[in-house]
Amino acid sequence: MKKIIIFLFFVLLMASGIRAQQTQYMVFDFIKVENDQIFDYIEYKDLMEKVYRQALNDDKIKGWDFWALQSGADQSTFQYITITYYNDPVKMMNGLDESTLIDYTKIAYPHLNDAQVAKLFQNALAIKDTPMRLYMxxxxxxxxxxxxxxxxxxxxxxxxxxxxxxxxxxxxxxxxxxxxxxxxxxxxxxxxxxxxxxxxxxxxxxxxxxxxxxxxxxxxxxxxxxxxxxxxxxxxxxxxxxxxxxxxxxxxxxxxxxxxxxx
Incomplete structure (x- = not known):
């Protein structure tokens, strides 16, 4: 009987661990772009898709979405929403720092030199603002x-x-x-x-x-x-x-x- 109880305890412990591993953590960025920079931002989101795909390949994230707002409370506040998915709360809170993103940009654009990558990345960041971010x-x-x-x-x-x-x-x-x-x-x-x-x-x-x-x-x-x-x-x-x-x-x-x- 004692062996059965111990076995059941470990089964429950493993099941709990599996559920914890399956928990998703998400960062929601609500993004504002000035009207005269909308077309520049379209290029930015395509660039970021390539960068986040490298982060996914490196197991830094579990996924990334880019959403265009159709309706909401005040569309002048922001027009886009991105979601970055993690399987770990520490990874979520640490996020991806700028140097890591630049490194992934270099991998995504191997034909560009370091100076060109840095300029591309800085120009992309300059056209957006993030008035609200939620960790969930x-x-x-x-x-x-x-x-x-x-x-x-x-x-x-x-x-x-x-x-x-x-x-x-x-x-x-x-x-x-x-x-x-x-x-x-x-x-x-x-x-x-x-x-x-x-x-x-x-x-x-x-x-x-x-x-x-x-x-x-x-x-x-x-x-x-x-x-x-x-x-x-x-x-x-x-x-x-x-x-x-x-x-x-x-x-x-x-x-x-x-x-x-x-x-």
Whole structure:
């Protein structure tokens, strides 16, 4: 019996380790570019795709996305969103410093000398501003085989849990809303959903505490999802949904299109 208990303990420990390894950490950069530099920035994002692909090959990151904003609270504040994926919170917080990015630029552009690479990189950085950056940990996501490719749509829903209802809100997203989104995916009305908690910035003045990502393969799927109404919900399910909605404030919703992806 003792051997069985020890064996089960190690099985649970290994399972816990696997879950920890599978946890995704993400850095969201909300990027502003002046109107007269939009075309320069298009060149910049293509350059960064090559650079981040080198970082992926070197196992520094798990992926990188470039999203163009379609709608949101104030599009003059920023027009683009990038997401950099990590499998480790320390890697997320350390990020990729400038010297590392320059080294990867040299690999991506072997025909350029050091001075040309440095100038290319500095010119690229000069055309953008990052008014907001969020460090986030994925709490839960749907089970799906969604393919990330250019043209995919996503809504970035920034949430702020009400004071004293932080845990209640997280339980609602995990236990109430996740099954709803899973059902929509199985009906072909959505591609992927994930729920994230903000690691930084923290404190009562932070604009958001959580974020949900809702992904769709195209506009047709997106509009079908908006028109869908689940008439089969029981009174208890509807009550749970309403309680979940009342535990948070939906600060902003941004709709964006995926333009570049590194996986």
């Amino acid at each position: 940990q994925e709490i839960v996501s749907t089970d799906d085989n969604f393919q990330m490719k250019p043209g995919v749509l996503a809504s970035f829903d920034l949430m702020k849990a009400y004071e004293g209802k932080f845990q209640q809100y997280e339980e609602a997203e995990t236990e109430v809303f996740r099954p709803i989104h899973q059902s929509r995916i199985e009906q072909g009305l959505m591609g992927h959903w994930s729920f994230l908690r903000t690691a930084l910035p923290l404190g009562s003045e932070a604009k958001s505490t959580h974020l949900t990502l809702n992904m769709y393969k195209d506009y047709m799927q997106f509009f079908n999802a908006q028109a869908y109404e689940d008439l089969n919900q029981t009174a208890a399910q509807q009550k749970a949904v309403n309680e979940g909605l009342n535990s948070r404030d939906q600060k902003w919703v941004y709709l964006a299109t995926l333009e570049n992806v590194v996986r």
